[in-house]
Amino acid sequence: MAVVVIVGCGAMGSVYAGLIADAGHEVHAVCRRAGHTAAVRDHGLRVTGHSGDRTVVLASAVLDSADVALHRPADLVVVATKAYDVAVAARSCAHLVGPGTVVQTIQNGLGSPEVAAAELDPGRIAVGVVGGFGASLPEPGVAHHNGMEMVRFGPYDGLPAAQLEASAEIWRSSGFPVALYTDLGRMVWEKLVMNAAFSGSTCLTGLTIGGVLDDPDAWALARACAAEAVAVAAASGVTLQVGDPIEHVRRLGGAIPHARPSMLLDALARHRCEVDAINGAVAREGARLGVPTPVNDTVARAIRARERTWL
Incomplete structure (x- = not known):
């Protein structure tokens, strides 16, 4: 049994926590959403959707990493x-990390591993990307996911292969489809192309992923964002290995047509969005490399302007 701490137990984090705990591991959840955290602590964490329907009891559910009490350092x-929020989160969990701990950063977009590495030993860090989940929190204490397409990890800077494999085995034992990568650029950009396509387009239109695919104007927007991301990846020296990347995006999106990406969910909840790490990151990298990204730049500007109406 591994000791696992999930820092950021929102929709995706709750799916991770629920399935890993259901596999018999000791799972501690950190979540700043007081209502969700209280429901998990008092009634257990329910995970529904693609993986089935289960309610599990976690070892603890707290609002702050400082309140996580472990009998030994986390695995x-x-x-x-x-x-x-990565900088604050990484800093807050430093006391949970021992010589054998693997810290996995799992965020959308670009830049999070570098931020975490400024707060923690880079040799402890694994970079993670996931996709095809379509996760949400329909009510406090309940996480739902529409699929479970990919879970990928790679070493950031010197993490021993044996420790990376041991961390991956925790996920595999919990039912997640895990692949390990050494080419982090390829791993990250293959996911970012998908994010660029659907995050901004759903956020601006209010459509689900399936709705974007079915609407010619929305799909034209999503397709253009993806195509620009592919061009920036190529200019960065990244070789994507997904066949036709636009068809890859259509296939992955088509597998979770009812999903609403996190950027749309954040907008609906009037929360801050991750546009600067996704469409905005494509635009920034494009500007740095001399690759035009007018669609991603426009999408990012429109979402920032929309955010300013509620932030």
Whole structure:
């Protein structure tokens, strides 16, 4: 049994926590949503959807990492916060990390591992990307997910292969489809192309992923965002290995048509969005490399303007 701490137990983090705990591991959840945390602590965490329907009891559910009490250092710490909260989250969990702990950063977009590495030993960090989950929190204490397409990890800077494999085995034992990568650029950009396509387009239109695919104007927007991301990846020296990347995006999106990406969910809840790590990151990298990204830039500007009406 592994000791696992999920820092950032929102929709995706709750799916991780529920399935890992259901597999028999000791799971501690950190979540700043007081209502969700209280429901999990008092009634257990229910996970529904693609993986079935189960309610599990976690070892603890707290609002702050400082309140996590472990009998030994964690085997695995998963930083599953939004990209803009990674620095604070990484700093807050330093006391949970021992010589054998693997810290996995799992965020959308670009830049999170570098932020975490400024707060923690880079040799403890694994970079993670996941996709095809379509996770949400329909009510406090309940997480739902529409699929479970990919879970990928790679070493950030010197993490021993044996420790990376041991951390991956925790996920595999919990039913997640895990693949390990050494080419982090390819791993991250293959996911970012998908995020660029559907995050901004759903946020601006209010459509589900299936709705975007079915609407010619929305799909034209999503497709253009993806195509620009592919061009920036190529200019960065990244070789994507997904066949036709636009068809890859259509296939992955088509597998979870009812999903609403986290950027749309954040907008609906009037929370801060991760546009700067996704469409905004594509635009920034494009500007740095001399690759035009007018669609991603426009999408990012529109979402920032919309955010300013409620932030």
